[in-house]
Amino acid sequence: MNHPVSEIQGIGPRMMEQLESMGITTVQDLLEHFPFRYEDHAVRPIIEAQHEERITVRGTVHSEPSLGFYGRNKSRLTVRVLVDGLLVQAVFFNQPYLKRQIHLGDVITINGKLDKHRLMISGGTLKTKKDSVQEGLEPVYSVKGEVKINTLRKFIRQAIQQFGNQVEEILPPQLLNTYRLMDRAETIKQLHFPSNPEKLKQAKRRMIYEELLLFQLKMQMFRKIEREAEEGQQKNFTKEAVHEFMEKLPFPLTNAQNRVLKEILTDLGSEYRMNRLLQGDVGSGKTVIAGAALYVNAKAGFQGALMVPTEILAEQHKESLKALLDPFDLRVELLSGSAKVKERREILEGLKIGKIHVLIGTHALIQEGVDFHKLGLVITDEQHRFGVEQRRILRKKGVRPDVLFMTATPIPRTLAITAFGDMDVSIIDEMPKGRKPVDTRWAKPNMLPRIIEFLEKQLTKGHQAYVICPLIEESEKLDVQNAIDVHTQLTQALPHFNIGLMHGRLHADEKEHVMNEFAENRVHLLVSTTVVEVGVNVPNATVMVIYDAERFGLAQLHQLRGRVGRGEAQSYCILLADPKSDVGKERMQIMTDTTDGFELSERDLELRGPGDFFGSKQSGLPNFKVADxxxxxxxxxxxxxxxxxxxxxEAFWKGEAYEKLREYLKKQVVLNEEKLD
Structure with missing residues (x-):
């Protein structure tokens, strides 16, 4: 299977170059270049077909074909055909020669897109009685350069003839029998040249399972190798100590929090190093879990570090964790970039001799001179905001510390078990009792005066509000409201209130100042771009207005909505949008239907696909050939x-039945550049 493609009959040096440009260098590459869709050439009654579906029909020519020209060398051939008792208009573009092949009374076979409302088939192919009519499913491939689909089909057919008997089965008999899977050689043949729809379905089923199993095996092998290569630092703590912490909490934990805490405590008490992702929607109570983990870690004689993306968030975490840990005489400190020289020196000295139990900070934590006495637990909040290198440096400040990643960005379970397959994933999927859901409304732009009235009422009651805009200044490319214009407009409309402005072009200290003013209620309404998305906790804010909401993804809209609803008062999120697209309308509908971040993230994944969800780099998601x-x-x-x-x-590592699977994984190199840090 590793023979060069030049060994396939009919492939010369020039064609070999063209195939190489498509990433096809070996026979295996060619056989695993699967079709991305199939055209169904089986003749079907029109009544069974859907509007705009591709269909193959057979009928009798009912009128002389009419040929017309338009544009530059463009033609349109129209002929009426009697199909299943219906008079159908068939249209062929830029195929004027077909006029000579069509005669009154001929029986012809047409394949094309059906317009069911106008009874018209267009953009298709024509076969007459003289042609060999291929019935059934025809593969359609992605091609490039001089390689044409028919040529590629021919080479694949030839490759199957020459090398089909060399295709080795890599799945063990046990799995093939359990799931009644087609063997690999037959699977490849059926994916390229399906005998019928049922065989194609079985071939796809087999290849989807194979692709997903191989990827998950790579993830699990990496995880096992990494775990065994690097033992963790076992934390010794008592059940009594944990109970003591729980009793001092001002509220009971939810079932989901209890479950997740148990998983983390099991990791901390084990000899293996923890590598866990903690997902929890905004307000689900991740900080309490982090506090419990840091408490147990300190009780076992270790220090903990919490790295967060912004100083505002670091300050908020310090207040929360001090409230949780002060009763146990555990010292919590914040190392910020703005700390005075004397204060910084005292913190660093206390850290080095072990007097500080928990250190919170931004990337200031990874600077030289920040030395821990005995670092045992590293927690990063909104971990995707830090580079791989930053997280690695922080881990190196301890000796095999346990690692906990926290995120409030709901990652769909589907993606979490794929992309984070080398990590354990814990999910807090339950909100604390008594928390009021944010009332979400979708409003059209002509309702802006009413929205401003509503804002005024809320501000008069002493509450605060956010107004979010997609851009900073006017752009000719995008007809969207911008933060500067909206700030001017609202300042005029609400003269009795202090309106703040924040956007990405402000310096860090300017952003800090504006956010502190808002947090202390000296700014009543904050107009901002999406820089407020992560980690701002202002319980007094009860309204979130999002301009041009259709331009944001569901996950981002949900993150923004999570900035309100943090206090006891009812909160509101107003989506100001006039979407032209169906996707935009669907997003607005989903946002008003549910406040569950995980349900939203699954719907977002369906709308956008996995590549867009993680951004173009995809962070470890492979491009599957058949699986989705x-x-x-x-x-x-x-x-x-x-x-x-x-x-x-043990059978997997030593058994003969798994030998081919082990060999295949070795050739693939376990997790070569596919791991998420």
């Missing part, structure tokens, strides 16, 4: 469970 992690999430779950069982079984 959104559509095939059930198979993904099964593949993950199977991979965990396999990695733990």
């Amino acid at each position: 992690i959104v559509e095939d999430y059930r198979v993904l779950e099964v593949a993950r469970q199977d991979s965990v069982k396999l990695i733990q079984a």
Whole structure:
């Protein structure tokens, strides 16, 4: 299978170059270049077809074909055909030669897109009785340069003839039998040249499972190797100590918090190093869990570090953690970039001799001269905001510390078990009792005067509000409201209130100043771009207005909505949008339907796809050839469970039945550049 493609009959040096530009250098590459769709050439009754579906029909020519020209060398050939008792108009573009092949009374076969309302088939292909009519499914491939689809089809057919008997089965008999999977050689053949729709379905099913299993196996192997290579620092603590912490909490934990805390405590007490992702929606209570972990870590004689993206967030975490840990005489300190020289020196000295139990800070934590006495637990909040290198440096400040990543960005379970397959994932999927959901409304731009009235009422009651805009200044490219104009407009409309302005072009200390003014209620309404998205906690803010809301993704809208609803008063989120697209309308509908971040993230994934969800780099998500992690999430779950069982079984590492699978994984190089840090 590793033969060069030049060994396939008919492929010369020039064609070999063209195939190489498509990433096809070996016979295996060619055989695994699967079609991205299939055209169904099976003749079907029109009544069974959907509007705008591609369909193949057979009928009798009912009128002489009419040929017209338009534009530059463009033609349109129209002919009426009697199909299943219906008179259908068939249209062929830029194929004028077909006029000579069509005669009254001929029986012809047409494949094209059906306009069911106008009974018209367009943009299609024509076969007459003289042509060999291919019935069934025809593969359509992505091609490039001089390589044409028919040429590629021919080479693949030839490759199957020459090398089809060399395709090796890599899945063990046990899995093939359990799931009744087609063998690999037949799968490849059916994916390229399906005998019928059922065979194609079975071939796809087999290849989807194989792709997802191989990826999950790579993830699990990496995890096992990394765990065994690097033992953690076992934390010794008593159940009594944990109970003592819980009793001092001003509120009971939710079931989800209890479950997640148990998972983290098990990790801390084990000999393996913790590598866990903690997901929890805005306001679900992740900070309490972090506090409990830092408390247990300190009770076992270790120090903890919490790294956050902004100084405002660091300050808020300090207040929260001091409230939780002060009763136990545990010292919590904040190392900020703006700390005075004397204060900074005292903190660094206390850290070095072990007098400080928990240190909170931004990337200031990873600077030289910040030395811990005995670092045992590293927590990073909104970890995707830090570079891989920053997180690595912080871990190096301890000796094999346990690592906990926290995020309020709900990552769909489907993506979490794929992209974070080398980590344990804990999810707080329950909100604390008594928390009022944010009342979310979708408003059209002509309702702006009413919205300003509503803002005035809320501000008069002593509450505060956010108004979010997509851009800083006017842009010719995008017809969207911008923060500077909106700030001017609201300052005029609400003269009795102090309106603040914040955007990405302000210096860090200017942003800090504006946010502190807002947090202390000296600024009543804050007009901002999305820089307020992460980590701002102003319980007095009860209104979030988002201009041009259709331009934001669901996850981002949800993050913004999470800035309000943090106090006891009812809060509101107003989505100001006039979406032209169906996707925009659907987003607004979803936002008003649910406040559950995880449900939203799953819907967002369906709308946008996995690539867009994580951004263009995709952070470790491979490009599957047949599988789709959104559509095939059930198979993904099964593949993950199977991979965990396999990695733990001795038979997988030594058994003859798994030899081909082990060889395949070795050739792939376990997790080569596919790991999320």
